Amino acid sequence: MESRGGRHSVASPGDRPGVAAALESKSHLFEMNAEVVNRRRMPRFAHRESDFKILVWGDSHAMALMPGIVAAAKQHDAAVIQATHSATAPLVGFVSEGQYALRDQSPAFAESVVGLCQDEQIDVVILAANWERYAKSQEFGPRLEQTVAELRATGAAVWFVNDVPWMPIDMPHTLGRQAFWNQPIEMPFVTNEEYTRRNAHTLAALTAESLSDLVIVDPLPSFEQPDGHYHGYIDNEVLYRDKNHLTIAGMNRLAPLFATQLANHRQSR
Numbered sequence: 699m700e701s702r703g704g705r706h707s708v709a710s711p712g713d714r715p716g717v718a719a720a721l722e723s724k725s726h727l728f729e730m731n732a733e734v735v736n737r738r739r740m741p742r743f744a745h746r747e748s749d750f751k752i753l754v755w756g757d758s759h760a761m762a763l764m765p766g767i768v769a770a771a772k773q774h775d776a777a778v779i780q781a782t783h784s785a786t787a788p789l790v791g792f793v794s795e796g797q798y799a800l801r802d803q804s805p806a807f808a809e810s811v812v813g814l815c816q817d818e819q820i821d822v823v824i825l826a827a828n829w830e831r832y833a834k835s836q837e838f839g840p841r842l843e844q845t846v847a848e849l850r851a852t853g854a855a856v857w858f859v860n861d862v863p864w865m866p867i868d869m870p871h872t873l874g875r876q877a878f879w880n881q882p883i884e885m886p887f888v889t890n891e892e893y894t895r896r897n898a899h900t901l902a903a904l905t906a907e908s909l910s911d912l913v914i915v916d917p918l919p920s921f922e923q924p925d926g927h928y929h930g931y932i933d934n935e936v937l938y939r940d941k942n943h944l945t946i947a948g949m950n951r952l953a954p955l956f957a958t959q960l961a962n963h964r965q966s967r
Contacts, residue, residue: 726764729783731803735810743778744771750964753820753854755781755788755811760826762944763859766953767824774960779820781811787832788825789841790848794832808845815852822963823849824915824956826859828942833899843908855963857913858904861897863888863921863928864942887927893918915959920951 728741743764754760754767760782771778781788785799790812794804815823825845832838849856865886894901904914921928921937930938930948937948944952 726761726780726782727758728761728780730781730807731783731800732806732810735781735807735814738814740814741780743768743780745775746777748775748777750774750776751779751818751820752776752822752824752960753779753781753811753815754824754826756824756826756859757782757786757788757794757828757831758784758943759828759861760788760824760859762939763824763826763949763952765946766949767956769950769953770956770960773957774964776821776960779814779818781814783807785828785831787827787829787838787841788845789832789838790845792832792835792837792841812848812852815849815854820852820854822857822960823854824857824859827861829861829900830897833897833903838899839903839906842903843906846909846912855913857915857959858909859915860917861900862917862942862944862948863893863930864896865930865938866941868940886930887923887925889927890918893928913959915955917952917955920955 726741730740734740752767752771754764756763761780761784764778764780768778783800785796786794786804786807788808788811790808791805792808793802795801800807814820846856846858865888867886903909904912918928921930921932923929923932930936932951935947936945937951939945
């Protein structure tokens with residue numbers, strides 16, 4: 699095996715197990731706005747009539763986490779509600795910019811989600827997003843603290859999912875090309891130093907005193923291999939459908955984290 703920067707090259711047969719499945723891992727791609735939430739038209743999963751309710755709020759990274767969260771909820775007789783929009787931070791009063799974001803409609807969407815938590819007595823809110831996209835803004839830290847405070851005021855527990863490692867290549871497309879040309883697999887990985895540097899603004903915001911007891915769901919151990927790096931191709935499975943969105947296989951590696959956290963939460967009630 700040859701190591702080259704953020705990739706290991708290994709000899710491989712002509713196929714790439716999991717590449718086709720990775721390209722198809724696009725379930726739960728639901729784009730919502732304030733009107734959808736106010737009319738209570740959000741998708742619901744698992745035990746939909748359960749009194750124990752989990753709300754997943756975030757952007758496309760939250761969408762990618764949904765299968766694993768739903769699987770965990772099924773184990774614990776919980777309902778899961780999804781409130782998501784691409785490129786839009788799950789933060790009160792924060793305006794998310796970009797081609798696919800809600801932009802000036804972002805605050806109204808956030809307000810509607812907090813109202814939903816109050817009206818439906820949501821038990822757990824899971825905040826998940828491509829945090830480094832938003833954390834460079836000076837508004838990020840204060841808006842995160844405000845969001846957590848407002849959600850807690852509704853009676854909900856709040857979990858913050860740290861971002862998954864960004865891979866140095868577009869996983870299925872690159873592996874697919876290598877398969878076509880019968881080239882060695884490029885085994886992408888991210889070092890801890892690279893992860894910390896990329897997510898420095900997010901990690902700094904989480905040190906705020908008001909967030910000291912915030913539940914942090916850390917995905918890193920699920921991707922760590924014996925070399926100490928975080929890998930995107932493990933056990934013949936492609937864990938990403940691009941550089942930073944998980945496949946079903948990738949989410950399956952995180953599902954036990956949510957199941958354990960959910961079990962601990964329910965035992966403590």
